[in-house]
Amino acid sequence: MIKTIIEPFRIKSVEPIYFTTTEQRIELLKQASYNPFLINSEHVLIDLLTDSGTSAMSSRQWAGIMQGDESYAGSPSFYRFEKAVRDITGMPIVIPTHQGRASEKILFSITGGKGKYFISNTLFDTTRANIEFSGAEGIDLLCEEGKHPSIPAAFKGNMDVDALKQTIERVGAANIPMVIMTVTNNSGGGQPVSMQNIKEAKAICAAHNIPFFIDACRFAENCYFIKLREEGYANKSIKEIANELFSYADGCTMSAKKDAFANIGGFLALKDEALAMQCRNLLIITEGFPTYGGLAGRDLEAIAIGLNEVLEEPYLQYRIRSIEYLTNKLIDAGVPVMQPGGGHAVYLDAKAFLPHIPPQQYPGQALVCALYTEAGIRSVEIGSLMFGKYDETNNLIPAQMELVRLAIPRRVYTQSHIDYVAEVIIEVFAKRNNIKGLVITEEAPMLRHFTAKLKPVE
Incomplete structure (x- = not known):
């Protein structure tokens, strides 16, 4: 068996790096x-x-940048971007933003506030900051395996679903605007979340009428781990696994600067039209018109292509x-x-x-x-x-x-x-x-x- 790892790409352009003493x-x-x-x-x-934002873009992405349409409203670049997001997430409403934390700022400004609690497997830094800035509190419920760095386990990014039930009982479902599953779990060591854990968390949320969201920055990497490690997924494509993963969610945020290979950009995808209307109103005030959301058309093109390449x-x-x-x-x-x-x-x-x-x-x-x-x-x-x-x-x-x-x-x-x-x-x-x-x-x-x-x- 050949052990050498080779990059599945050729290098067409290089950038010098400089040495210091x-x-x-x-x-x-x-x-x-x-x-x-x-x-x-x-x-x-x-x-x-x-x-984040440090990826090398492909020749296809650079070619796409050249056809970016910079119309203020109704750009065809947006519709290609929208289609790419819908194909993966299955969510009908796609709101572009200039990066992931802009999506978080919009979402938590509307749903957050004093006396509210956002529950997660683990919130990353900007997610937690936007929650706390709204006056709400973020609660991390990482599974026990994830708390021990030196002990291997297949899905150390999982949420502790028993703790989720107890937390809902303690603070009250009415005070929880949403539960957020971060895939992969960045603060928890980049560890994956299993599909079973996602299904269990979703079922608990559904029983208490709490919206269930995905922080999808590294969704493709998480889906690949599911394919490798979880029974029943070895013969499924990454897109099929992603489709199932997002099917359990009511919405998602994503920084396209991670698993879409883009240097800037993000989005908020939703199923709830009433929430989407509020988000679009805030988007127009803070980011831009709903078909560009703080991005150039060329960036929308790069993200659309990158979302397909990462699969x-x-x-x-x-x-x-x-x-x-x-x-x-x-x-x-x-x-x-x-x-x-x-x-x-x-x-x-x-x-x-x-x-x-x-x-x-x-x-x-x-x-x-x-x-x-x-x-x-x-x-x-x-x-x-x-x-x-x-x-x-x-x-x-x-x-x-x-x-x-x-x-x-x-x-x-x-x-x-x-x-x-x-x-x-x-x-x-x-x-x-x-x-x-x-x-x-x-x-x-x-x-x-x-x-x-x-x-x-x-």
Whole structure:
């Protein structure tokens, strides 16, 4: 059996990357207040900060961009985009937005508010922020398997459906505008959600008349995991699995910057015409006319093409296998990492990697800084800097897990880049006892990890 992973595409255009010295990176990190979000991207060698909007578009997408129609209303580019979304989701109402968080802002502004609760397997950062900005509260109900990074399980992104029933009983169905299933579970290590779990959560919602929504950023990767791991789906196409997955939902949001390979864009898809009317009214105020929604026609074309390309199994096989390859290389070297490999990223377990650094000194962020200093790799902390809260005495309430995400952009890096990343992480792991914690010197009240300034612990 041939083990080498080859990319299912040829490279037609390249972009140079620039090397820096360790001394330069130490100074650059200091200037950025130990927050890699604040580092100029030209000073990053391998950029794994996010897989959002960082994909390489295909020749078909670039060709589609050339036929983008920029009419203010009724552009044919919108109708091609609408058809692509309908074909996958089966939802009749498609509202374009400039990116996923714009869809969230519209949806939660209408459905949220003080005294309301949005329940999820795990909400990601901007989703939670938009919920909380409305005055509502987000509740994560991750399954028990998902809380243990080092213990493999097939569907660690699942929602705890028993906890869902208990939470509905506790807060009251009337106070829950919707339940949101994030596929794959980004904050939970990029882990997939099973179709069975989706069906069970939907049944509970239906019994209590609670709308059930999908956060669909990485729906195709999740569907591929279902094909690989869940009984009864091995002979189904990715599109067939996606059609079934969305059939259980009353609506969905999507950032097309992930599984549609686009550099910008998103949408809100719905079945409820009354809710859609409210969303369109807010869209016109904040984004644009309903047939462009803050996007150029060329972007609508790129998304429509990308949504079809992401359903191709050779691509998904390569994508998931590449993440698995890096994960297994790190496991073999003894590096604590989320197991098994997820859909779009490798997640280091910073709590186990740096046990000498307490949550109050942000071990994930310390590890992020160490990876950049060592070799110019940019990643992101998903732990107490991103999700930690303060109690009434201003003490940190740590996040459930302290992770570092290395999100792999789609169709951008090659096998040698991934081997380099593995080598760097293993080298940093060997030096882990020399890594120091960090303290915050400046932070914003919401989404602080984007702009926070930190310094090393004395």
